[in-house]
Amino acid sequence: MEMISAVKMRRAVANVLATRSYANLAWQMLTDVAKKTNINLHPLLAKRPIKKAAVALIISNRGLAGGFNSRMLVETDALIKKLKSQGAEVEVLINGKRGKKIYQQFGHTIAAEFEKMDMTMKVEEVLPLSNMIVSDYTAEKYDEIYLGYTDFVSAIKQIPTIKKLLPLSTAADAALGAVGEAPAKETVSASAEFLFEPDPANVLNVLLPRLVEVQIYQAVLESDASEHSARMMAMRNASDAAEDMIKELNYNFNKARQSAITQEISEIVGGAAAL
């Protein structure tokens, strides 16, 4: 199990790294567009007072991954409680079977549940979730949407993270998974002539949903990588613990066997002496 998880982890990590450059460039493009036009009018960037919020929870399909799922659930629960204390209604969108616990253990409402592959490879696999998020936000069903995923830092460190997905903020620090990477550099001065085809609004209409999609995709990949490395560690601990237990049991067995033999011999010797 440890070996299997190690292989899966390596693949998941490669996926995460491959997608980071796309996300960074997409953000850069948005920042460039933002300088040329007032992008705050777009529905996906509009800030509204929070009456109802949603949390998209990305979690694993299976257990046996140490504290991976429970840590994510606790983190999500804390966020939901905080939002509720501010008077907002909160619903959870689950991506991954283990997410049901948010209802079973913590009693929060689940609005939708999405199937997740054990290993997400293509962007298309997150489309159902991202389409729902974009359309629900545009239809003003939710006023804020959060994304809960486990950020992959290293094979032994994964951090459950909650990030505000919508309304999109154009701040540079919003770039997901940009751990240790330089912030988007300025490529366009405000005065430079810039051509939009067909026009800025149209470009935004296509670009923004795409950004949401890519962020979700990246979050899923990060979670995948985290899940497999968490499972790898859990399995390694389990193997180590089993080895220790075998050693101890063997020792106990030998001790019991030795004492049984000793006793038998002393009984025979005692019996012989009595004759």
Next chain:
Amino acid sequence: MALKFQIITPERVVFSDEIDQVTMNTQDGEITVLPHHIPLVSVLKPGELICKKNSEEYPLAVTGGFVEVRPDSSVIILADTAEKAEEIDIARAEEARERALKTMREERKLDSAEYAALQATLDRALIRLKVGNKYRKLKPEIK
């Protein structure tokens, strides 16, 4: 001066090199970008994308995305999917086209959203076929 060209999908960096010119299909029609092009942001349509370097052509099949031309003569293409012509699996593309056509004929109760999605699938399959076949026809001559 060459164009710094990069084509990236969410899954990987497909192609990254210095090239002389690039031709692609945007929503407003086909454009060719040469060095010192005016800064531009545009939306791509499914179509063929041709990079030219030292009179050699590199065709790619692209199914939608964005293009950004920066003032420093770098061209960045964020594609939904992109494949080099030699990577295209013609048999699979043909299959996808057949499937889409069949669903269109048989299922009469498709609503407009489903129909649009299907049409997009068909367009993607067609463009991959076109680029793939063209490349295959060219190849024997090169040899």
